[in-house]
Amino acid sequence: AEKKESPKAAAPKAAAPAPASGATSTTFSVVGSLAGAFIFTFLWLLPSSESHNPSAKWLISSLQSGASVICQSASSKMTTSVERAQYSDRVPIRSIILRPDGGSGLAGQQARVGGWVKTGRKADKDAFAFLELNDGSCAGNLQIIVEADKGDLGQLVLTGTCLQVDGVLKLPPDGKKQKVELQVEKVIHVGVVDASKYPLPKTRLPLELLRDYVHLRARTNTMGAVARIRDELSYATKRFFHERGFRYVNTPNITTSDCEGAGEMFQVTTLISEAEKLEKNLIKNPPPSEVDVESAKLIIKQRGNDVAQLKSAEQDGKIDYSQDFFARQAFLTVSGQLQLESYACALSTVYTFGPTFRAEKSHTSRHLAEFWMVEPEMAFAELEHDMDCAEDYVKFMCQWLLDHCMEDMEFFADKIDKSCIDRITMSAKTPFARITYTEAVELLTEAVKNGKKFENHVEWGIDLASEHERYLTEVKFQKPVIVYNYPKEIKAFYMRLNDDSKTVAAMDVLVPKVGELIGGSQREERYDVMLSRMKEMGLPIEPYEWYLDLRRYGTVKHCGFGLGFERMVQFATGLDNIKDCMPFPRSAGRADL
Numbered sequence: 001a002e003k004k005e006s007p008k009a010a011a012p013k014a015a016a017p018a019p020a021s022g023a024t025s026t027t028f029s030v031v032g033s034l035a036g037a038f039i040f041t042f043l044w045l046l047p048s049s050e051s052h053n054p055s056a057k058w059l060i061s062s063l064q065s066g067a068s069v070i071c072q073s074a075s076s077k078m079t080t081s082v083e084r085a086q087y088s089d090r091v092p093i094r095s096i097i098l099r100p101d102g103g104s105g106l107a108g109q110q111a112r113v114g115g116w117v118k119t120g121r122k123a124d125k126d127a128f129a130f131l132e133l134n135d136g137s138c139a140g141n142l143q144i145i146v147e148a149d150k151g152d153l154g155q156l157v158l159t160g161t162c163l164q165v166d167g168v169l170k171l172p173p174d175g176k177k178q179k180v181e182l183q184v185e186k187v188i189h190v191g192v193v194d195a196s197k198y199p200l201p202k203t204r205l206p207l208e209l210l211r212d213y214v215h216l217r218a219r220t221n222t223m224g225a226v227a228r229i230r231d232e233l234s235y236a237t238k239r240f241f242h243e244r245g246f247r248y249v250n251t252p253n254i255t256t257s258d259c260e261g262a263g264e265m266f267q268v269t270t271l272i273s274e275a276e277k278l279e280k281n282l283i284k285n286p287p288p289s290e291v292d293v294e295s296a297k298l299i300i301k302q303r304g305n306d307v308a309q310l311k312s313a314e315q316d317g318k319i320d321y322s323q324d325f326f327a328r329q330a331f332l333t334v335s336g337q338l339q340l341e342s343y344a345c346a347l348s349t350v351y352t353f354g355p356t357f358r359a360e361k362s363h364t365s366r367h368l369a370e371f372w373m374v375e376p377e378m379a380f381a382e383l384e385h386d387m388d389c390a391e392d393y394v395k396f397m398c399q400w401l402l403d404h405c406m407e408d409m410e411f412f413a414d415k416i417d418k419s420c421i422d423r424i425t426m427s428a429k430t431p432f433a434r435i436t437y438t439e440a441v442e443l444l445t446e447a448v449k450n451g452k453k454f455e456n457h458v459e460w461g462i463d464l465a466s467e468h469e470r471y472l473t474e475v476k477f478q479k480p481v482i483v484y485n486y487p488k489e490i491k492a493f494y495m496r497l498n499d500d501s502k503t504v505a506a507m508d509v510l511v512p513k514v515g516e517l518i519g520g521s522q523r524e525e526r527y528d529v530m531l532s533r534m535k536e537m538g539l540p541i542e543p544y545e546w547y548l549d550l551r552r553y554g555t556v557k558h559c560g561f562g563l564g565f566e567r568m569v570q571f572a573t574g575l576d577n578i579k580d581c582m583p584f585p586r587s588a589g590r591a592d593l
């Protein structure tokens, strides 16, 4: 059988390029440098201006317009539009194997590819080797065939080896699995691997174990697919908001405001000011350990907001932020919302998309200490508009996944969660359910009456637990559900008080598999109501004076929401742990690299 696989048996003669179906292709043929023995046309998906590289072995004929024709005629399985390896000396593997014909139409073309060996094996008494090469441009691998005189096959077959080669694309003898393969003519680069030390074997490692190698795990099929899905969702996000007139605003990562008022912030300080503080404490208040505990307690108090006590502590010199870089206590942001509101109250429709940080010590599969959040904010808009925008945005992303990421979605359906494509299709097409918090509690109570067991007690006033959210989305409605009008006691100070004085105009979008994907609200725009709410909640007023200004001067009804980007990735892929939805996850007890 191996004899039949011999690469020579199927080596093609020079073939004409795939016709660019009526396109005004700029294809031209040149005489090869090797004595002009035969004419071939080289498919190189670069613009012609970049193709005159004197160091190239071949002259290159650009098929730029041909490439776009290939893509226009693509089925929905094709993942993106025009694809060219700009700024790189290679053809992306995706533009070979993700064509509707699987690449067979390119047989006879020369191509330079680069990537990392997934698996490799020698064949025909070590006369040649078959290598599966992946360059991350798509989930699939290109099979390449190297003969023994072209390189050290023992080295090349090792998983993880980096390889760049020139070769000829040809039809494989059986053509069942692969529609095209590459017969290597010249090895240009080899990045060797010491197989005895390389931590990623060719077999699948559990995702948990892979987290010990965050610097290498992008080379695995799963993390490669996650990276592409993240990129597509992030691009879809920008498209969605930009096309609807939202302006992208960069809100600060370092802030002095606690948006959620929950005290889950990481403090930002410098090593030097910390050392100075400690020194000061040592002189003033020995022994240091007790003082440190005391200072920490006071900081916590401040988050619980006994400002007077804090002030006197500052005066006593126990806490002295004047030595700090910012001359006051600064934190990593938990949300860009407050600053975004100031832009919404000027540019009307804005959004931000950036990292946010929460010092929640929850060890769950749904929480990260650093996560990305997409936050739109709209002036002249109320809760209803907020829900409409949230639903449209989630639907848009789901449709985007179906239109542009099918290859990777099929991978997740096959390897991780077989229902992920159905879930995303349903979410793209079906209207979300909308129920009030009160109705949600009634439904949960009814479920309990009918024998459903929840770990968390159900009554009006509770914060919905993840098991409740999943019951509503997975059992009761079997689709995304928007729950709105929550009790004010369990929601943040900035949410607009409803006429019943018991609930606020908040909404959460809950989705199957993940639970809460989005949290948002109509903001309290009435100065007096906001002030009394803040006092009622014991919040210090001084740090929020600037925020109150937005109500003092030219206030307007406005609303917004935040979508946890990694939760969206989890929703799409079906991955069990959110740590695998983030390239470099940070959580309590862990921040590698």
Ligand SMILES: NC(=O)C[C@H](N)C(=O)O
Binding pocket: 259, 260, 334, 335, 336, 337, 375, 376, 519, 520, 521, 560, 561, 562, 563
């Ligand atoms: N922009 C938002 O409404 C998100 C909200 N601040 C949150 O952190 O949940």
